[in-house]
Every structure is written in C-alpha cells, then in structure tokens.
Amino acid sequence: MLFHVTMDVAIPRDLAPEVRADLVARERAYCQDLQKQGTWVHIWRVVGRYSNVSVFDVGSSDELHDILWNLPLFPFMTIAVTALCPHPSAL
Amino acid sequence: MLFHVTMDVAIPRDLAPEVRADLVARERAYCQDLQKQGTWVHIWRVVGRYSNVSVFDVGSSDELHDILWNLPLFPFMTIAVTALCPHPSAL
Amino acid sequence: MLFHVTMDVAIPRDLAPEVRADLVARERAYCQDLQKQGTWVHIWRVVGRYSNVSVFDVGSSDELHDILWNLPLFPFMTIAVTALCPHPSAL
Amino acid sequence: MLFHVTMDVAIPRDLAPEVRADLVARERAYCQDLQKQGTWVHIWRVVGRYSNVSVFDVGSSDELHDILWNLPLFPFMTIAVTALCPHPSAL
Amino acid sequence: MLFHVTMDVAIPRDLAPEVRADLVARERAYCQDLQKQGTWVHIWRVVGRYSNVSVFDVGSSDELHDILWNLPLFPFMTIAVTALCPHPSAL
Amino acid sequence: MLFHVTMDVAIPRDLAPEVRADLVARERAYCQDLQKQGTWVHIWRVVGRYSNVSVFDVGSSDELHDILWNLPLFPFMTIAVTALCPHPSAL
Amino acid sequence: MLFHVTMDVAIPRDLAPEVRADLVARERAYCQDLQKQGTWVHIWRVVGRYSNVSVFDVGSSDELHDILWNLPLFPFMTIAVTALCPHPSAL
Amino acid sequence: MLFHVTMDVAIPRDLAPEVRADLVARERAYCQDLQKQGTWVHIWRVVGRYSNVSVFDVGSSDELHDILWNLPLFPFMTIAVTALCPHPSAL
Amino acid sequence: MLFHVTMDVAIPRDLAPEVRADLVARERAYCQDLQKQGTWVHIWRVVGRYSNVSVFDVGSSDELHDILWNLPLFPFMTIAVTALCPHPSAL
Amino acid sequence: MLFHVTMDVAIPRDLAPEVRADLVARERAYCQDLQKQGTWVHIWRVVGRYSNVSVFDVGSSDELHDILWNLPLFPFMTIAVTALCPHPSAL
Numbered sequence: 001m002l003f004h005v006t007m008d009v010a011i012p013r014d015l016a017p018e019v020r021a022d023l024v025a026r027e028r029a030y031c032q033d034l035q036k037q038g039t040w041v042h043i044w045r046v047v048g049r050y051s052n053v054s055v056f057d058v059g060s061s062d063e064l065h066d067i068l069w070n071l072p073l074f075p076f077m078t079i080a081v082t083a084l085c086p087h088p089s090a091l
Numbered sequence: 092m093l094f095h096v097t098m099d100v101a102i103p104r105d106l107a108p109e110v111r112a113d114l115v116a117r118e119r120a121y122c123q124d125l126q127k128q129g130t131w132v133h134i135w136r137v138v139g140r141y142s143n144v145s146v147f148d149v150g151s152s153d154e155l156h157d158i159l160w161n162l163p164l165f166p167f168m169t170i171a172v173t174a175l176c177p178h179p180s181a182l
Numbered sequence: 183m184l185f186h187v188t189m190d191v192a193i194p195r196d197l198a199p200e201v202r203a204d205l206v207a208r209e210r211a212y213c214q215d216l217q218k219q220g221t222w223v224h225i226w227r228v229v230g231r232y233s234n235v236s237v238f239d240v241g242s243s244d245e246l247h248d249i250l251w252n253l254p255l256f257p258f259m260t261i262a263v264t265a266l267c268p269h270p271s272a273l
Numbered sequence: 274m275l276f277h278v279t280m281d282v283a284i285p286r287d288l289a290p291e292v293r294a295d296l297v298a299r300e301r302a303y304c305q306d307l308q309k310q311g312t313w314v315h316i317w318r319v320v321g322r323y324s325n326v327s328v329f330d331v332g333s334s335d336e337l338h339d340i341l342w343n344l345p346l347f348p349f350m351t352i353a354v355t356a357l358c359p360h361p362s363a364l
Numbered sequence: 365m366l367f368h369v370t371m372d373v374a375i376p377r378d379l380a381p382e383v384r385a386d387l388v389a390r391e392r393a394y395c396q397d398l399q400k401q402g403t404w405v406h407i408w409r410v411v412g413r414y415s416n417v418s419v420f421d422v423g424s425s426d427e428l429h430d431i432l433w434n435l436p437l438f439p440f441m442t443i444a445v446t447a448l449c450p451h452p453s454a455l
Numbered sequence: 456m457l458f459h460v461t462m463d464v465a466i467p468r469d470l471a472p473e474v475r476a477d478l479v480a481r482e483r484a485y486c487q488d489l490q491k492q493g494t495w496v497h498i499w500r501v502v503g504r505y506s507n508v509s510v511f512d513v514g515s516s517d518e519l520h521d522i523l524w525n526l527p528l529f530p531f532m533t534i535a536v537t538a539l540c541p542h543p544s545a546l
Numbered sequence: 547m548l549f550h551v552t553m554d555v556a557i558p559r560d561l562a563p564e565v566r567a568d569l570v571a572r573e574r575a576y577c578q579d580l581q582k583q584g585t586w587v588h589i590w591r592v593v594g595r596y597s598n599v600s601v602f603d604v605g606s607s608d609e610l611h612d613i614l615w616n617l618p619l620f621p622f623m624t625i626a627v628t629a630l631c632p633h634p635s636a637l
Numbered sequence: 638m639l640f641h642v643t644m645d646v647a648i649p650r651d652l653a654p655e656v657r658a659d660l661v662a663r664e665r666a667y668c669q670d671l672q673k674q675g676t677w678v679h680i681w682r683v684v685g686r687y688s689n690v691s692v693f694d695v696g697s698s699d700e701l702h703d704i705l706w707n708l709p710l711f712p713f714m715t716i717a718v719t720a721l722c723p724h725p726s727a728l
Numbered sequence: 729m730l731f732h733v734t735m736d737v738a739i740p741r742d743l744a745p746e747v748r749a750d751l752v753a754r755e756r757a758y759c760q761d762l763q764k765q766g767t768w769v770h771i772w773r774v775v776g777r778y779s780n781v782s783v784f785d786v787g788s789s790d791e792l793h794d795i796l797w798n799l800p801l802f803p804f805m806t807i808a809v810t811a812l813c814p815h816p817s818a819l
Numbered sequence: 820m821l822f823h824v825t826m827d828v829a830i831p832r833d834l835a836p837e838v839r840a841d842l843v844a845r846e847r848a849y850c851q852d853l854q855k856q857g858t859w860v861h862i863w864r865v866v867g868r869y870s871n872v873s874v875f876d877v878g879s880s881d882e883l884h885d886i887l888w889n890l891p892l893f894p895f896m897t898i899a900v901t902a903l904c905p906h907p908s909a910l
Binding site for chain 3: 275277278300301304305308309315317318319321322325326328333355356357358359360361362363
Binding site for chain 2: 002004027028031035036037038042043044045046047048052053063082083084085086087088089090
C-alpha cells in the first residue's frame with residue numbers, strides 16, 4: 001500500500017557539528033536500507049529546499065508510522081502523509 | 092528532468108454527460124500515451140479525492156507546460172508544479 | 183487499519199428535491215451497511231455544521247478509496263483523510 | 274457529551290531528559306486513568322506526527338477543560354477542540 | 365454550558381424576495397424565542413459584516429446542534445462553534 | 456461601545472517563576488478591577504487553550520487600546536479586536 | 547474615533563448594466579456626502595484591484611456599522627474593519 | 638520604477654466563444670503595445686497555470702493602476718502587485 | 729506617490745533595556761523627522777497590538793525602501809507594503 | 820530554462836558580526852559571479868523586506884538546486900521556486 005510523504009528538515013543551528021553529522025549519516029543509512037528492502041520506493045529532493053518528497057510501500061499504516069517515528073532526523077522534521085491508491089489511468 | 096505535479100479535478104455539474112464522458116476518455120488516452128513515451132512516469136490517485144499526484148520526466152519546463160496546458164481536463168483542474176532533483180540518499 | 187475521515191457536505195440549492203432526498207436516503211443506507219460490516223466504525227456529526235467525523239477500519243488504503251468514491255454524496259463532499267495507528271497509551 | 278480533541282506535542286529540545294521522561298510517564302498514567310473511567314474514550318496516533326486524535330465523553334465542557342488543562346504535557350501541546358453530537362445515520 | 369458561535373450569512377442573490385423576507389422574519393422570531401428562554405444569551409452584530417457573534421447556554425452539545433441546524437437561515441450560514449468555560453478571573 | 460477581544464497567552468518557559476506568578480496575579484487584579492468598573496463586561500476561558508474571549512464596553516477605541524496595552528501579560532499575548540454593535544434581533 | 551476599513555468589490559457579471567451603473571453612481575454620491583461631512587476621511591484605490599482602503603472618523607462603532615451596511619455596493623463587498631487610535635509618535 | 642505583478646486568469650465557461658476570442662486578442666495587442674513602449678518589461682507564463690508573472694517599469698503607481706485596470710481581461714483576473722527596487726548585488 | 733505600510737513590531741525579550749530604549753527613541757525621532765518633511769503622511773496605532781498602519785508619500789518606490797530599511801526597529805519588524813493611487817470618488 | 824525564485828532572508832540576531840559580514844560578502848560575490856555567467860538573470864529587492872525576487876536561466880532543475888543549496892545564506896533563507904516558460908504574448 002502506497003503513501004506519499006513530504007519531509008521538511010530544520011536542524012537547529014546550535015546542534016553540535018559531530019552530532020549533526022552523525023544524525024545525517026544515520027538518516028542516510030536508514031533511508032538506503034529501506035530502499036533496498038523495497039519499502040522506501042521513491043525519494044526526491046525538492047529544488048531549493050531542505051525537503052524531500054517520498055513514496056513508501058508498506059503493509060499497513062502502522063508500519064509506516066514506525067518507519068517515520070524512527071527516522072534519525074524525526075525530531076527535526078515536519079512530516080505530511082497522504083494515502084495513495086492506484087490511478088485508473090495508470091498502465 | 093523531474094517535476095512533481097498535483098491535479099485537483101472539479102468538473103462542473105452542468106456539463107453535458109456526453110461531453111464529460113468524452114473529456115474523461117480523452118484525458119485517459121492522453122495520459123496513457125505520455126506514460127508509454129516515458130514522460131508521465133508516475134500517476135497515483137489521492138485517497139478520497141478526485142485528485143492525482145504525478146511525476147513527469149521532461150526535457151524542459153516549457154515541455155511540461157505544453158503537456159499540462161493541453162490536458163483535456165485542464166480547464167477544470169487546479170494544478171501545482173514542484174521542481175524535483177535527485178536526492179543524495181537515493182540509490 | 184484505521185483512517186480518520188472528515189466529510190463536509192454542500193448539496194447545491196438547485197438540486198431537485200426528490201433527487202436530493204434519494205441521495206440522502208442512499209447515503210444513509212450505504213453508511214449503515216458499512217457500519218454493520220464493521221468497516222465504518224465511528225460516525226459523529228460536527229456541532230453546527232453539515233459535516234461528519236468518521237473512523238474507518240479497512241484492509242488497505244485502496245479499499246478506503248473505493249468506499250469514499252462510491253458515497254452517494256461524494257460529488258458534493260470535501261473529504262480529508264488522515265492515517266491513524268494505535269497510540270502507545272491506549273488500553 | 275462527546276468532544277473531538279487533537280493534540281500536537283512539541284517538547285522543547287532543552288528540557289532535561291529526566292524531566293521529559295517524568296512528564297511522558299505522568300501523561301501516560303493520566304491518560305490511562307481517564308480511559309479506565311470511560312472519559313477518554315478514544316486515542317489514536319496520527320501517522321508520522323507526534324500528535325493524537327482523541328474523543329472524550331464528559332458531563333460538561335468545563336469538565337473537559339479541567340482535564341485538558343491538567344495534562345502533564347499541556348504546556349507543550351497545541352490543542353483543538355470540536356464539539357460532536359450523534360450522527361443521524363449512526364447505528 | 366456555554367458555547368461561542370459565529371454565524372456568517374450569505375443569502376443567494378437569486379432567492380425570491382418574499383422567500384428571503386420570510387426566512388429573515390422566521391430567523392428573527394426563532395432567535396428571540398431562544399433569547400426569552402435564556403438559551404441564546406448574547407447576540408451581537410459584527411461591524412461592517414452580515415455576521416453575528418453569539419453565546420449560547422445549553423444543557424449539552426447535542427442541544428446546541430439541534431438549535432443551530434434548525435435556524436431558518438442555516439443553509440446560508442457558515443457557523444463556527446467554540447466551547448467556553450468559566451474564566452478563573454471572572455467575578 | 457462594545458468590542459470583542461480574544462487573547463492567546465504564551466508565557467515563555469524561561470521566565471522566573473516568581474516573575475510569572477507576579478504577572479499572573481497582577482493580570483487577575485487588573486481584570487477584576489475593570490470588571491467592577493463595568494468595562495470588562497465578559498471574560499470566558501476557551502476550552503483546552505490558554506486563551507480567553509472577552510467583551511469590553513468602552514467610551515472609545517482609544518480607551519480600549521490603553522486598557523489592552525497595559526495588561527500585565529500584554530507582552531506575552533496575541534490579541535485580536537473586533538468591533539461589535541447591537542444586533543437588530545437582540546431583545 | 548478612527549477605523550481602518552478595506553472594501554473589496556466583486557459585482558456579479560450578470561447584473562444588468564443599468565442596475566450596475568445606478569449602484570456605482572449611488573455609491574459615489576454616498577461616499578462623497580460622507581467625505582463632505584468629515585466622516586469618510588480618506589479613501590484610496592489599491593493599485594491593480596477593485597478595492598479601496600479607507601479611514602472613517604465616527605462617533606461610535608454603531609455609527610460605522612450603519613454607514614457600511616447602507617453602502618449601495620454593500621451586498622457585493624467583502625469588508626474588513628480595524629480599530630485605530632492615535633500613535634504616540636504622530637505629530 | 639519597477640513593480641512585480643502576478644495575474645491569474647479565470648475566464649467564465651459561459652462567456653460566448655467570440656467574446657472570449659476578442660478579449661484574448663485585445664489582451665495580446667494591449668500587452669504587446671506596452672512591451673514596445675518599454676513599460677511591460679517582462680512577461681512569463683507560470684508552468685501549468687493560466688497565470689503570468691510580469692515586471693512593469695512605470696513613472697508612478699498611478700500609471701501602473703491605469704494600465705492594469707484597463708487590461709481587457711481585468712474583470713477575470715486576480716492581480717497581486719509588489720513594489721521592487723534595485724538590489725545592491727545587481728550588476 | 730502613496731504607499732500603505734503596516735509594521736508589526738516584535739522586540740526580543742532579551743534585548744538590553746537601554747538598547748531597547750535607545751532604539752525606540754531613535755525610531756520616534758526618525759518617524760517625526762519624516763512627518764515634518766511630509767513623507768510619512770499618516771501613522772496610526774492598531775488597537776490592541778504593537779503595530780501601526782502608515783501612509784507614505786514618496787517620489788519613488790526606491791525612496792520608500794530606503795526609508796523602511798533604515799528604520800531603527802527594522803530588524804524587529806514585519807512590514808507589508810501596498811501601492812495606493814487616487815480613488816475616483818475622492819474629493 | 821527559466822525559474823522564478825523568491826528568497827526571504829532571516830539572519831539570526833546572535834550570529835557573530837564578523838561571521839555575518841563574511842556571509843553577506845560571500846553571498847554578494849556568489850550572486851555577481853552567477854550574474855556574469857548569465858545564470859542569475861534578474862535580482863530585485865522587495866520594497867520594505869529583506870527579500871529578493873530573482874529569475875534564473877539554467878540548463879536543468881538539478882543545476883538550479885545546486886546553485887541555491889550552495890548560497891552562502893542558504894541556511895537562513897526561505898526559498899520558493901516557480902517554473903516559468905515563454906509567454907505567448909511576449910515579444
């Protein structure tokens with residue numbers, strides 16, 4: 001089941017640089033693991049913003065919440081979730 | 092080059108049923124042609140709304156405008172365009 | 183899987199009274215069928231508005247879209263869908 | 274009498290971890306007590322957000338205010354209250 | 365129990381003048397009856413708008429909904445309801 | 456002349472507790488003085504929020520500004536003022 | 547006492563031209579009468595819009611409401627009223 | 638003096654096709670005349686919308702208002718005007 | 729040429745009192761100088777807010793920007809500028 | 820390919836003055852280099868705000884993202900990007 005998720009990131013300026021670097025590295029690894037598993041099916045950067053647009057394929061909305069809640073950058077993100085379904089014109 | 096496009100459709104109630112049916116059929120054919128050409132790369136229905144979320148892969152923003160402007164349902168759509176680019180964590 | 187759905191209804195003034203009455207009756211029957219099946223688990227009226235707040239328990243977001251799209255009053259509703267999951271403090 | 278309440282939580286980053294842990298534990302106990310009393314009838318997590326959607330069954334709006342005002346996390350919440358009533362189609 | 369209610373009125377231009385006059389007269393009578401009963405405790409006009417700000421004293425939110433739903437001008441109003449309670453500084 | 460005033464209060468977390476207590480006590484005394492003088496004619500708490508809805512009866516808008524500007528909690532309030540006048544249906 | 551008023555005008559397209567011309571002429575005369583009386587102290591056009599920004603000097607908010615309610619174009623205006631008072635830096 | 642102007646066009650569906658065609662042709666001629674005079678210095682289409690972003694170079698804001706007010710499509714446009722000035726980093 | 733300007737002031741709580749007092753005094757002197765020169769033609773306080781509504785008469789939009797940019801409180805203001813022109817009904 | 824970009828700048832008050840001066844100088848040099856290359860084709864200041872409106876001519880949306888992401892003031896900017904295309908009435 002597909003969900004459209006936008007994530008706007010705002011890391012506080014006063015976060016220690018090594019903490020920030022560690023968070024960003026863990027976020028990347030976490031994201032790539034989920035891509036390999038086929039769960040995080042798309043991720044694009046929004047031009048000019050520290051934001052992404054993503055599509056997830058999950059077994060349930062609970063599974064999606066667990067994934068998002070455990071994003072290393074979750075405390076610094078504003079997230080919006082939209083449920084998707086197949087479009088009748090899609091090939 | 093990728094663009095994220097949302098289309099909210101509101102066909103007027105007083106449109107003649109055969110005009111409506113013709114428009115919807117032409118919209119579908121138009122959409123499927125562009126999918127076959129690899130231009131309209133994703134289209135999903137938004138759950139509970141007469142709306143879609145799409146991703147287009149075009150050579151320029153001008154090409155995207157021509158595609159959208161010629162959608163059979165264009166006069167009855169509210170369209171929002173967001174430029175995308177590759178995400179550094181994308182595999 | 184649970185979804186929170188709000189429906190704001192705006193039936194056009196110029197709809198023939200018998201068409202309106204038929205739609206409202208069919209909406210009611212449709213809603214009560216889904217309640218009996220355990221799919222439409224809650225429906226409340228919002229005080230002072232022609233709106234409801236509902237909770238659906240469905241097997242997938244696609245199933246939810248089919249239900250909403252086929253609401254007899256769908257053409258006259260503005261619908262907002264929010265994915266829910268169990269709260270860790272819920273008993 | 275039923276009220277729909279949404280709570281968006283934003284605990285400041287600089288709150289001491291033990292203060293935060295204590296607040297969260299007290300919030301949970303407070304919430305579960307009210308569930309046992311039949312006052313806090315539903316609580317769901319919103320997918321992807323530190324937010325909940327709840328329904329309260331109270332004797333008066335004053336009682337609801339006392340409950341909300343005394344939430345341990347009240348100072349860090351944005352709360353929206355909507356009065357509900359039975360829907361004519363509810364079984 | 366007190367509720368703060370704002371009502372913005374927009375009567376369609378094409379309503380027959382005698383229908384309009386009848387509706388407005390019935391709205392007035394309905395409002396004054398509820399004032400005499402002590403239910404509609406305040407009604408003020410908003411300067412420069414066809415709107416009012418009102419306060420109702422009702423036994424329950426269901427009672428409030430019944431009152432508002434049966435306003436003769438209800439189909440032409442946008443209504444917002446806010447639950448109130450006594451302020452600790454009120455004398 | 457009547458004005459409808461909403462006040463949303465947000466006292467900073469880092470205000471010294473005794474400063475906060477003093478401000479709140481002075482706010483209360485200030486409010487009750489104006490109630491006794493017949494100027495601050497209504498004050499209600501908004502359910503679930505640190506906000507009030509008030510009605511003032513003043514000789515001029517200048518007088519209202521002086522009152523609001525000198526509220527002890529003014530620096531921590533967001534205030535919205537709406538001019539009211541008698542409603543033709545008010546008894 | 548001063549009030550800042552913005553008026554956005556939207557005359558329906560299907561209003562008979564002579565009705566429209568009559569309304570606009572009466573609006574102008576009404577406005578100029580109030581300017582001569584010193585009540586409508588400023589009126590400016592907003593560049594690029596069928597809107598004005600005005601300042602009224604009235605004895606009370608009730609007087610202002612009567613003036614606005616009786617504007618010939620009132621049914622086709624969206625009006626916003628803001629109470630003003632002397633600025634301490636004004637000469 | 639430069640002004641940034643956005644124009645969103647919404648021509649009513651029921652406008653006679655020949656009236657529409659005439660308006661659009663006159664709009665184009667009007668626009669091109671002003672370009673030739675060096676007044677309408679830029680006009681771009683917004684991708685996916687019946688909207689433009691323009692920059693005008695005029696002697697005064699009054700002159701700009703006259704230009705916009707006399708656009709053949711003015712009755713069907715929503716216009717927003719922003720005053721610009723030279724940027725200190727501009728070459 | 730006239731411009732309508734609103735200024736909302738939010739001086740940070742942690743600004744040293746003498747810095748604040750100096751800024752406010754310089755703002756006042758700056759404002760009064762411009763009033764004497766006939767440039768800052770109106771300034772009113774908005775009732776209940778630390779905001780003003782002003783009208784400037786300047787030779788160009790560049791001149792207006794220079795004036796606003798150099799306001800002593802500029803770093804703590806949110807400013808909105810609207811171009812005005814004479815209203816055809818103004819005497 | 821053209822993009823319309825607005826940048827609202829908010830440099831934190833507590834940034835060391837020499838860091839701020841360095842950032843602003845580097846922003847200026849960066850901007851002027853891109854102007855010389857024909858990439859940053861327009862930049863205007865918005866009157867009364869620390870904001871600019873710009874137009875970029877780039878080979879792709881990816882190139883635009885790289886440019887914006889590397890702006891020295893990027894961490895302190897809110898950026899909005901709108902894709903443009905030639906207007907049919909442009910000469």
